[in-house]
Amino acid sequence: MPMSPASQADQAPSGARASGNIVGRAAALPSIDPGVLLGHFRRFWFVWLGALCVALPTFSSVARISWSTEQGAHGPIVLATGIWLVMLLWDDARASARPGNITIAVLWQVAMLVLYILSRVTGILEIEGFVMYGALVATLYAFIGGTSLRIMWFPLVYFLFLFPPPDQMVWAVTQPLKLGISAGVVNLLDIFGYPVGRSGVTIQVDRYELLVAAACAGLNSLISLSAIGLFYVYIRHNANWRYALLLMVAIVPVAVLANFMRVLLLVLITYYFGDAAAQGFLHNFAGVTMFAVAVLGIFGVDALASPLRERLGRGAAA
Numbered sequence: 001m002p003m004s005p006a007s008q009a010d011q012a013p014s015g016a017r018a019s020g021n022i023v024g025r026a027a028a029l030p031s032i033d034p035g036v037l038l039g040h041f042r043r044f045w046f047v048w049l050g051a052l053c054v055a056l057p058t059f060s061s062v063a064r065i066s067w068s069t070e071q072g073a074h075g076p077i078v079l080a081t082g083i084w085l086v087m088l089l090w091d092d093a094r095a096s097a098r099p100g101n102i103t104i105a106v107l108w109q110v111a112m113l114v115l116y117i118l119s120r121v122t123g124i125l126e127i128e129g130f131v132m133y134g135a136l137v138a139t140l141y142a143f144i145g146g147t148s149l150r151i152m153w154f155p156l157v158y159f160l161f162l163f164p165p166p167d168q169m170v171w172a173v174t175q176p177l178k179l180g181i182s183a184g185v186v187n188l189l190d191i192f193g194y195p196v197g198r199s200g201v202t203i204q205v206d207r208y209e210l211l212v213a214a215a216c217a218g219l220n221s222l223i224s225l226s227a228i229g230l231f232y233v234y235i236r237h238n239a240n241w242r243y244a245l246l247l248m249v250a251i252v253p254v255a256v257l258a259n260f261m262r263v264l265l266l267v268l269i270t271y272y273f274g275d276a277a278a279q280g281f282l283h284n285f286a287g288v289t290m291f292a293v294a295v296l297g298i299f300g301v302d303a304l305a306s307p308l309r310e311r312l313g314r315g316a317a318a
Contacts, residue, residue: 129163258294
């Protein structure tokens with residue numbers, strides 16, 4: 001891929017600038033020359049036209065089917081912040097760009113396109129999104145090579161949150177979460193003398209029945225919080241991978257606890273105000289509130305664990 005001459009700043013070791021707190025680099029976004037990009041697109045117009053023909057139908061389906069629901073509402077946020085991260089890393093990636101191995105690129109591309117065609121024919125959006133993205137990354141590899149892809153590894157992984165997870169994974173994860181949250185809520189309310197009972201994931205309170213669905217079982221919040229948590233960890237602590245991994249693990253209990261509180265709140269709303277109140281505006285309000293509490297919980301865990309972060313940082317420096 002033809003590249004414009006790099007400045008002295010571009011020729012500095014990428015690791016020296018990529019390490020450390022990335023927040024300090026956010027104020028100096030790279031200047032991307034539109035003329036260079038336009039010249040590149042004119043030279044390889046057939047490649048990018050093919051990429052658009054593959055990407056646009058899938059992104060249209062994902063936006064219509066997934067991003068418009070509670071499960072995929074984080075998609076537009078991930079897209080915007082991911083593009084911002086790519087811009088932050090653009091200078092480092094441009095300085096290291098070399099054409100990738102054409103054999104690897106072609107084999108990778110062919111495999112992804114075959115899977116893409118199969119997923120389009122069968123209508124399996126969960127597979128279609130990921131293999132479409134794999135084909136785009138293969139195209140990118142052909143132009144800029146593996147070194148530049150490694151520099152941009154985080155946004156490339158982060159963009160995976162744009163696509164809905166497979167239904168089998170959703171069921172496997174949500175079923176035990178639904179059972180555990182339902183049992184926990186019923187046991188807690190029973191201690192305080194509320195007339196509650198449970199049959200599987202159905203909670204009986206007074207004369208009402210509530211079904212603990214996947215949306216209330218934690219997976220939606222777990223995926224959204226994982227995306228937001230990954231972004232927060234990378235921006236704040238990308239140089240300390242051990243602490244970043246620890247903070248990511250903490251997201252799981254935070255998400256489960258937030259959804260436990262959501263179900264508990266909905267059961268109490270149903271008991272005191274009726275089923276219509278719980279299934280209307282207050283249902284959505286409880287979901288938004290608990291998600292905000294969970295995000296604040298991640299920030300709180302980070303603040304409480306600051307002594308551990310400093311200790312790990314000193315150990316890494318030593």
